């Protein structure tokens with residue numbers, strides 16, 4: 001566990017997120033207006049999530065890739081009232097039941113609506129999509145919100 005945690009943190013810190021780090025607020029957004037939102041947002045997020053997921057999986061080491069690759073990543077429009085970018089559900093790695101796979105399987109969902117308003121700045125959008133994916137993978141690895149915020153995975 002310790003090794004895996006260090007690996008993903010190093011991977012995340014190796015990217016230049018410092019400029020956007022402090023302007024991003026985890027899981028909170030201003031008012032969203034669905035009617036003005038681009039209809040192409042969902043398709044764009046879908047495309048970017050797939051691309052960034054592939055990139056993450058090529059960047060991490062073999063050990064981590066074997067753990068992260070089977071986790072399904074779903075993309076849907078989401079709910080404007082929650083303001084969530086993404087969600088992880090399941091049992092974090094290392095805390096599985098000693099009696100076998102009795103807990104829920106791991107699952108990541110990315111909510112396109114969380115990224116609305118960012119669709120015209122594709123480089124920033126891709127960067128944010130990657131960070132959200134890292135954040136949800138971080139939950140799988142057992143990272144807490146505070147720990148991830150401190151390390152810029154927020």
Ligand SMILES: [Zn+2]
Nearest residue numbers: 135136139145
């Ligand atoms: Zn979180």
